[in-house]
Amino acid sequence: MSTNSDSDSNFSERERPKRGRRKRGGNATNYSKIVEDVSIAEFNGLEIFSWEDDDLSLRSAAAQSRLPFDRLAAEELVHFPDVTKSKASMNLYLLLRNKCLQLWHLGPQVQLTVGAFKDQLKSPLNSDPGLITRVHAFLERYCYINYGIFHCTVHKTLSTYRRIIVIGAGYAGLMAAQQLKFFGFDVLLLEGRPRTGGRVMSYTSHKSSTNTRRAGDLGAMIVMGCVGNPIMTIAQQSPIRFVQINGAQAALYNHEGIKTSADKDNHIQSAFNLLLDTCAYISKELKINSVNGKNLSLGRAIDLVLGQMELRVQKRRAKFWSGMHDMALRQQRLLEDCYVLGKEIKRLVEVIEEAMRNKEESFFDMDINSVANVEELGRLVELRVHKHDLKVALEKFNHRLTEIDTHRAVYKEMVHIQPPQVYVNQEDRTILNFHKANMEYANGCPLHKVSLEHWDADDEWEIEGSHMMVRGGYYKVTEALTEPVKPILRRNHIVTNVEVNEKGVIVSGECPDTTVFYEQADAVLCTVPLGVLKWSIIKSTESDGRIKFQPPLPSWKCNAIDRMGFGSLNKAVFFFEEIFWDKDDHVFLRSAETEEARGECFQWFAVPDEPVLIALISGVAAGFPDLPNYHELTLRRMMNFLRTVYPNCPADPTDFVITKWHRDKFTRGCYSYIGCDATDKDHDVLAEPITDKNGIPRLFFGGEHTITRWPSTVHGAMISGFREATRIANTFGEPLYAFVDPDDEAAAKTARDAAVKVDEKPNGINGASSSKADVDVAESMILD
Ligand SMILES: Cc1cc2nc3c(=O)[nH]c(=O)nc-3n(C[C@H](O)[C@H](O)[C@H](O)COP(=O)(O)OP(=O)(O)OC[C@H]3O[C@@H](n4cnc5c(N)ncnc54)[C@H](O)[C@@H]3O)c2cc1C
Structure with missing residues (x-):
């Protein structure tokens, strides 16, 4: 079944129920990394050429082996310096290598011997028996073929x-x-x-009315991607089946079981992704990774960015209210103007009314030439000035009134569009907390412990394709x-x-x-x-x-x-008699009431076709299982939550377990993370x-x-x-290079030296980018 499509049901698109949102801007192609790994000098000046035989099966075999199909990976360049001498020999090498990988992936149940490999090669591919043997030996030694659970036909013994x-x-x-x-x-x-x-462990419960055996994964549960994942080969070699996780439409509920609207959910998710992008910008572009000589954690950076956003909102509010204040002052001035004008109008009206009472209205219309004497002329001018002043004052007054009305309307409008009081309100903050909890799941520790600079160092190597659960555990x-x-x-x-x-x-x-x-x-x-x-x-x-x-x-x-961190993650597993949720929804989410408890049962997985729910406890909350009565209290609180979300949920589960991985003496935590003082290179030091x-x-x-x-x-x-x-x-x-042509002593020496060199490199395995077709091919082999 090929399901990874561009449709909006594509699980990887929302990414949420994966282990946190680790990626920014999609899967980076790994080729760039490979090219970085190998200096240009190591290419001997050869241009990187494209593979001409675009056979899907060969491509998929290379992708499934985490190798670039059209060029040599770093370790191959040091083991096969001779083939880089000409484009033709490089092409032959790649064809042989991809063919060998293809044959292995076509039937990984049985050992692929060098003889069987040779038998499959037709002329002219079988022209160089020495190279064929070396290719096979290299792929076998580096565990690209003949690994896992296969039938061994040729048993090896060391001299x-x-x-x-x-x-x-x-x-x-x-x-x-x-x-x-x-x-x-x-x-x-x-x-x-x-x-x-080890940390892959399933708890099996028999506590049901029918004594049915049901498993819930207490440790690892999700197969994270398929292209290049060795688990896919193991699944081909054994009767293991996977179920693709359907989490694209995962609903988010608050702690009281009330569903968050999709709009709000998407909005906050985008805001959170923007927050991460801003943190990446601060770290990668501005190169700010420490403050006062102390390395920054991702959590601290998120808090700082949130603080800045809050400051921006408050600055916008201050600007807005200062504008409103100016407007109010202007309004006040207009009202004062109106008051003064009103008084003036009243005075002028009184003067004119007085003149009218004195029967002097004739002065208003009298022809100036018919004025009898100087006193009359004076009175005429005086009254006409009053009349003119009244007209002007009234005009001014009306103008002010219109201005006041306009201001009032604008003011009313402005009050409605005032900037929010805070950057994140309480409701949004709980959703944001959910996303933080998800990141804490991805990193296996509280965000204030993981390095801002390196927390996502492995992102570009993320295995592509669906995330899956193993049917049955x-x-x-x-x-x-x-x-x-x-x-x-x-x-x-x-x-x-x-x-x-x-x-x-x-x-x-x-x-x-x-x-x-x-x-x-x-x-x-x-x-x-x-x-x-x-x-x-x-x-x-x-x-x-x-x-x-x-x-x-x-x-x-x-x-x-x-330096390297080792965090904590726990799980609460609920067993029931029957499934009471929609069977096709494998994931639902819960936002907690408080910041501290944000990781508590924040993400729920339904075990495919089984009445079993598994909730994750991440971040600071991963330590809660140590609290007294936590088991009983969590059971009650989470059952209340479940009953609100699913009215058909029974009062009690048939069985319930909570893990304490951090207390387990054979583990003492969940998995590693890059602490503030560590770098991704420390993984290599740990491997040394x-x-x-x-x-x-x-x-x-x-x-x-x-x-x-x-x-x-x-x-x-x-x-x-x-x-x-x-x-x-x-x-x-046995030395891998027993197969090097003894006539070509120089090449043999270079190869031997290179072999020593590559051993010093802890990363022997190279990443490779994969296409959607590779994902389809990989998934089609295994999914139910
Ligand atoms: C809760 C949880 C959820 C996870 N979810 C996922 C997931 O969904 N997908 C995923 O890919 N990964 C997940 N992981 C991580 C994954 O489980 C581990 O990365 C992986 O299993 C580690 O394998 P390992 O062989 O390195 O170590 P382990 O599996 O821990 O193996 C180490 C072994 O050493 C043994 N040991 C320890 N001390 C001694 C001693 N003194 N003597 C003898 N033996 C000893 C232990 O018993 C153990 O068997 C999860 C981990 C946890 C804890």
């Missing part, structure tokens, strides 16, 4: 036995362990909990991923010590059977959450859940662990391995916090697992 310990069976650990096993390593996967999946993906690593997995093995020495590593800890365990290996990959790493480096006498590194982690690593005394990398790091492009996500965790498997294989496995 030298190597053992690797992977700590943590979350998605980073699961993917890395599986890949390393496939590469021929002896792998041991240690997991502290009795279950795998995300745990189904975990189950599928756990199956192939079962033989090497040890649950309930809590690692407490990691010692690095010249011979390798010693990992020890606690387990239920033998109470302590002790394992040796050539290297260890640590995928425990950043929260656990933070807990491990703080000075405290409490040892529970800490990992002691020996020698202690170097200061550059500790500083990055300290630690070497032994001889400079051999022994302690490797993976997990969502170690990836710059897709942090805080499941797909980011998976890709970090791939990256580390590649890095470990490049360090301890």
